[in-house]
Amino acid sequence: MHRMMLMLEYDGTDFYGWQVQAEGRTVQGALEEAIRRTTGEHVRVFGAGRTDSGVHAEGQVAHFDTATELPAHRLPGALNHWLPPDVAVLDCREARPGFDARFDAASKLYRYRILLSAARRPLRERYVLRRWEALDVAAMQRCAAKLVGEHDFTSFASEHTRVATRTRRLLRSEMPRRGDEVHYVVEGDGFLYNMVRIIVGTLLEVGRGNMAEEDFAGILAARDRAAAGPTAPAKGLTLVRVNYADDPRQTG
């Protein structure tokens, strides 16, 4: 058996998210079908981040086991032949036995794109949240920076989250301007359900002046989802990269 590590890009618009469901096309389902057609095997593919419906990925990582004799470097071409146009395997490496795309991940990097434009923008509409009102970006930047470090992120997690601990460590949490866009770039050792989208929804409340900048630190302390802002739409969010301490992409 070979444990394979896949690097994936997908446009989440027309997927019901990562995880196989009773109905609706999913990224995991599309990959498992492509592997079945390529190798004849019925396998389970495990993703590093179980992205929601509408969330995109430039650097999702997944693993699966296969008995195929195809070498890893031949798998992207073979799998892409069977995959639909909105998902592709960018790279494949043979990983050590036991490598786990999700549990071995040291950190994940997400980007949320906010486009400042009064008019619709057809070339970017699928990948950004568009805001037409003026935003106090400097205030949003200061609030974003307050989230760096280890915190209990209960306030920024869906109430449906069921995990042992809601403490996570953020290594980066910043809002760079990129032309007519403002991005929220966040890297952390783990994320709670809807966490990035709730942080962005709350930062937007600060940017609009609906929430005082001074109150932002209190939201984290409240450990109460009701203290934070609404969940921002999925389409602005992209899983950019998953990092591993012992990265098979470096070691070949």
Next chain:
Amino acid sequence: MHRMMLMLEYDGTDFYGWQVQAEGRTVQGALEEAIRRTTGEHVRVFGAGRTDSGVHAEGQVAHFDTATELPAHRLPGALNHWLPPDVAVLDCREARPGFDARFDAASKLYRYRILLSAARRPLRERYVLRRWEALDVAAMQRCAAKLVGEHDFTSFASEHTRVATRTRRLLRSEMPRRGDEVHYVVEGDGFLYNMVRIIVGTLLEVGRGNMAEEDFAGILAARDRAAAGPTAPAKGLTLVRVNYADDPRQTG
């Protein structure tokens, strides 16, 4: 009557180009329909660049005449309400009578995106030409620079071109690297039919080593379409901006 100037963005993928045709949806047709629904008028809309099927625009300019009492700043919202998702009016200004989006244009700026990637890239596939083989980008950059200035571009024009003169002046012709992409950025006082796509197709022949860098200057001198390379696909091309000597966007 008011002469209105429109700034437009569109995703060209699902349009049969700019110009109204007997069959197939076009950008011009979509705009004229939106104006009819907004003002009740049957008008003709004139675009600065008659983009082909599959070519995108971030800054197309068009003009039309209307008797509507709606002020120019209200038109984008009204028209976007009726326009399909893949085209939008970014801005509208009242222009002087006689302003002509096409014939008054001092220059147009196009960008052609070449993505260097062995694998399909679902998030960019609609907007780039993807090349998997190694390209000699430095040689392509040197050749691109040779096109700046006033030349007879017959070699780089479709044989179906029927115009009085094939002399055009290029103000910029360069190939900047942008991460994993190489762009061809070209600004000129006018472009012959398929000119940008034939230039890119020829530069790619140089990049692949199918054509010697030393032979590139001779193509221009040949004044013969057969001397140049193939026409690159439409989807990599975007009309970025149209410039005017007396720009209504500056003068309000």
